[in-house]
Amino acid sequence: MQKRKNIPLAERMRPNRLDELIGQQHLVGPGQVLRRVVESGQAYSMIFWGPPGSGKTSLARILARELNLTLLPLSAVDAGVREVRMALEQARRLGQAILFIDEIHRFNKGQQDALLGPVERGHVILIGATTENPSLEVIAPLLSRCQVYQLHPLTRDDLLALLHRALHEDEELKSRKIVLQETQALMRLSGGDARKLLNLVEQVVKVSPKDPICIADDLIMQVAQQRTVLHDKDGEQHYNLISAFIKSIRGSDPNAAVYWLARLVAGGEDPLFLCRRMIILASEDIGNADPLALPLAVACYQALERIGMPEGRIVMAQTAIYLACCAKSNSSYLAIEHALQSVQRHGELAVPMHLRNAPTSLMRQWGYGQGYKYDHNHPQHFSGQEFLPEPLQGTRFYDPSLNDKEEELRRFLRQRWNDKYGY
DSSP: OOOGGGSOHHHHTOOSSGGGOOSOHHHHSTTOHHHHHHHHTOOOOEEEEOOTTSSHHHHHHHHHHHTTOEEEEEETTTOOHHHHHHHHHHHHHHSSEEEEEETGGGSOHHHHHHHHHHHHHTSOEEEEEESSOHHHHSOHHHHTTSEEEEOOOOOHHHHHHHHHHHHHHOHHHHTSOEEEOOOHHHHHHHTTOHHHHHHHHHHHHHTOOSSOEEEOHHHHHHHHOSOOOOOOTTSHHHHHHHHHHHHHHHTTOHHHHHHHHHHHHHTTOOHHHHHHHHHHHIIIIIGGGSTTHHHHHHHHHHHHHHHOTTTHHHHHHHHHHHHHHSOOOOHHHHHHHHHHHHHHHHOSOOOOGGGSOOOSHHHHHTTTTTTOOOGGGSGGGOOOOOOSOGGGTTOOOOOOOSSHHHHHHHHHHHHHHTTSSOO
16 A cells, blocks of 8 residues: 555645635535535536646545545546446446546547436536636537536635645644745745645655755745746637737737736747737737838747747847837728628629730720729829729728828828718
8 A cells, every 4th residue: 555655745635525625615615506516415517627726626526525426537638438438337337426537628529429428317427627618628518418617726815724734734744843934935836726835845845854944935946946837828828818918919008918928938839829919910900000010020920930939039029019009900900801791792793894804805805904094194193993893882991090190091092082982
C-alpha cells in the first residue's frame, strides 16, 4: 500500500464531505442546489464547468460518497469508446453508479454519443468535469441530458482558509515548524487554484530541510521561478483574451490593449495570429479614418516574420498602441456588409454594357463597352457616368463616418456626385 506521506498534499487535503469543501458556496452552501441533491438523495447527470483547482473532482467524489453510490472514474485523456462502454456495463451491473469523466471536453463526438443512451435510460449518472465552455465542447444531445453547474476560482479568503487548514491538519506539515509570514505572492501565483496553492506550499517545504520554515514572498518566488499564465490556446480562455484585446483597441484604450497583449504573449500565443487580428481590426474598426493603420499592421506582421520573438513583442506593442489611439470608423465594414446583402437580395444583376470588357470585334459589335467614358479625359478626371446596375442606381453603400479624414472624403464625394448619393 502506498504510504500516505508519499501522496501529494493536494490529494491529502481533498475534502470528503460537503461541509469540508472550501469555496463554491453558490452550489454547496445552505439551501443551494448540490446541498439539496445530497439531502434528497436523488442524483442526476450534471457537468461541472470551472477552472483548474476549483473543486470539480472533489465535488464528484463527495456526491458519490454522500449518496452512497459507486464512483467509476475515467479520464478523457486516456479513455476511448471501449473504456467508456466497459464502465457503462459495470454501472449497469451495479444497478446505479456515478460515471465521472474528467476533461470530458476532450471526448470526440463518437465518444460522447456512446453516453447518450445509458444517460437517457438512467443506467448511469454522468458527472463530467471540464475547464472549457460546455456549450462549445459538449454535443447538444448530451448537454440536454445534463445540468451544467459553473464553478468559480477560489477567492483570496478561500485560499487563506485552505492554507491554514493544511498547516493545522496535515500530519506532514504539522511535523515541521512552519511560520506563515507573507502570503501575497502565494495568493497571486495560485490564481484561485487550490491545487496550485497546495503544490507551492509543498514544494517550499520540500526544498527547506531545516526548521523553522518561514513562508515569505521571496521564498515563494524562488520556488515558483515564473508563474505559468493561464491561457489555453484551444479553449475558451483563448477566445476571451483575444476578445478583450481587440475590444480594448476598438475602445481606444492603449493601456488595456497592451495589458491583454502581454497576457497573450506570456501565455504563448502565436504572435503572427495576433498580427493577423490587428490587420483585420485596422480595416474593420479604423479603415479610412486613419489610412496609415492598415499598412502599419501589415508591417507589424512582416516584421514579426523577419525578427521573431521575443523582440517582436515590442513591434506588436507599438502597433497595438497606435491602433488604439487612432480615430475609429467601421464604415468600410458596413459598406461591404450592405453590398453583400444587396447581392443576396437582387441576385446576379447584369453588368451594364458600357462597363463590359470588349477584347474582340464580335463583342464590340454586340455593344460591349459602348458608351464608356474614360474618366481621365474629363475635367477633374471625373465623367459622372453610371457604374451600378440599373436596379441599384443611386444606392449608397459607403457612408463616411464622422471623423476628420472621412469628412474630407464626404466633401469630395458630395462635390463629385452632388445629391445623387445623398452625401
